[in-house]
Amino acid sequence: MPPQPPPSSFSLGDRAFAALGAGRPDTATLDLLHRAHLSRHLLLLRELRLSATVEPDWFTRLSTTDPDQTRQWIADPMTGLWAAHALRTGAAPDAAPAPRGGHRLTAHHRDLSLRVRVDDSDPLRRSLGLTPAPALTPVQAAHWSACLDEAWRLLVDRHRAAATTVAAVLRVIVPVLPDPVAEGISATSAEAFGAVAMSAPVDGRSLAAGLIHETQHSVLNTVQLLFPLVEPGGEREYSPWREDPRPASGVLHGAYAYLAVTRFWRDEWRAGGSPAGGFEFARWREAVLSAAGDLLDGGRLTPAGERFVTALRAQAAAWRDDPVAPETARLAALANADHRARWRLRNLAVTPGDTGRLADAWRAGQPPPAVTSRLSSAPGRALENSHRLRLAHARVKGDAADRTGDGDAGAGDAACVRGDHGTALRSYGEALVKNRDDDAAWSGLALVAPQQALRARPEVVRAAALALPGADIVTLADWLSG
Amino acid sequence: MEPGQDGDGKPTEWRSVMIDLSGVSLTDLVTDDDESVLAHSLRRVLGELSGPGEPIAGFNSAV
Incomplete structure (x- = not known):
């Protein structure tokens, strides 16, 4: 037998590496x-x-x-x-591996x-x-x-x-x-x-x-x-697939897995026109694009990681112009916005010092000071659990019955998902009059309120509202959006 | 890992520190006392063991 050549290092051509990404x-x-x-x-x-x-x-x-x-x-x-x-x-280890x-x-x-x-x-x-x-x-x-x-x-x-x-x-x-x-x-x-x-x-x-x-x-x-793709360390961040914050490597895992899921639902939807497939496709396409963009902007990727994620994002971007029905697209965008709002309310908090400065400025009739939202949740796996998402799934599948949950927030959810923002706004507002600590109502409000502060940083409005129990929430949101 | 590069500085090939041992028998690997060939690969594989090792979990096939 001729001698075996010495083992060599693994390598992958750039084209194959990009295709892998x-x-x-x-x-x-x-x-x-x-x-x-x-x-x-x-x-x-x-x-x-x-x-x-x-x-x-x-x-x-x-x-x-x-x-x-x-x-x-x-x-x-x-x-x-x-x-x-x-x-x-x-x-x-065990004495011997059994069959x-x-x-x-x-x-x-x-x-x-x-x-x-x-x-x-x-x-x-x-x-x-x-x-x-x-x-x-x-x-x-x-x-x-x-x-x-x-x-x-x-x-x-x-x-x-x-x-x-x-x-x-x-x-x-x-x-x-x-x-x-x-x-x-x-x-x-x-x-x-x-x-x-x-x-x-x-x-x-x-x-x-x-x-x-x-x-x-x-x-x-x-x-x-x-090929290490992510530098070690770094703060945990938003991930569109989990309720808890994730390290950059976890965000990359989600983006890569959901790239394949997006492709699966795209092909399913194109093959059969299933509205559910269209919803999943539209939702995950945008989530993958968003996560890939965050990774590329986040400074945690190695050179190989940048190449890999650039190819990943390009693949998702190539699907961006594939049309889905307007109602399907609306519900998919709502699902993603819902996830982000709930994630912020679950994981971000304004520091007590910043909250105090907000309250002082409000009482003094001054413009709101700049405040920082910080991660406040403990590490640990948490999966998506949203009443609105369940309603959206039912609506996508043609379930005509708007199953409302308990209380005003539940009624708001049904209105929100069917696109009746006026009714939803009133329901969430009434829920917060009864309980200012109702995160389901806060996240719903973040989806339908006209104020930018509520839509972009609901945790800041919540912090101010809890620190100022006598203040009207709409007026507070207007002030913080000014 | 380091990229090979073309004349424009763009990588043409991505090279790993990992060595392809798939054609080597475990017995030969154990008796081979030339650690230097395996050093980078060993460091890469064993380094993983000191990480958190958290499984990636969470798929929710809701539809």
Whole structure:
């Protein structure tokens, strides 16, 4: 056998790198990502072996197993998780890796196959970040299988490029318990390329969207292993996909995943004209553009990160002129504005000193001083939970009944979503007369009020209104907008 | 990571510090005592372990 050439560094041509940033990796790039993740696992296992004074059972077994089987085990997403966990904790790993169980599913449509393991037994699956579901019942396993078949047909028929990426990356699905405030939840660990934790899908289409989304996280994790895209550190920032502030790397993950989700809904909408697809497309297109712009302006990206995000933004911008129905566009813009208003009210606060200066200026009849809003929330995952968003979804789907929530804010939400800003304004105003600390009413007011201060910085108006309980809120908002 | 550049200073290729080990067996990797070849890759992979390691979570397939 001729001697093997020495290993070389990974590299990617600029054109391929930009295509990757635009969410369109070709097969050569997907192969490179696979080799990178395999190289990572080999290095982790090497360190694990060298950290043991006596040859561990798992290494002995690997050394005496068929090379193809060994390679499959090394490449498995859960192996990366296992090795990283063992190295981080310093705990002696299990004596020997058992053959991995779970439900092995194959979805085949036309000329493309997807082979995954639905893992409902490996104790390591807890490390994927969400609470694992117990072992699947036969009925639950059949549901996963049926949804996967349906999702795969949809992906291959309408989203060929995404299907190719999913087939190249996805290896393990870990069923998790649903989140009470979310209609579907999923997660990806940076240490488990090709594994996704996911609650049971409603149907094949939601599973397809979820798999595309999570696969993007795996791809991006490996891109960042090869080419760091974000400088470490920095303050947490606004992210259109989470209620909590996120570091720049988290914003990038969201933008990259939702770029693929945007493409998915764009293709769905163009194929079938579904208003729901048009809503999702219009909403996420703008969110991705906004997040990419914030990243490029934020000064946290490396040169590679700037190239990557520039390509990402260009892809989303290319879809900007794709028309959607005016009512769909209005509801999508409302959903994004709603998220931003709620995010500001949840996470930003005016300092007590600035609030005091606001109150003093008001009482003295002076113009408002400049004040700063600062992050005030504790770190921690929070998912979107909005009554108005649920109403918007219902309206998009043609549900004529305007389900109102409790109280004035609930009535305001129904009016807001149907575009009756006058009624919404009165309802939110009445809600705040009863309780000035009602954030649902404040965020609604931020969507329909004419005052710029309420629309752009509702947390400042709220701070002033709470410090000046006798002041009229509309007059305060006018003053702060002056 | 450093970009290769063309005559205009624009990157033509993005080069990683990570080495492609996909063709190497684990046994060979363990017995190879030339740490210098692996130094950058090891630092990159092991450096990740000291990070927060927070899973990216939150997709809400609402429609």
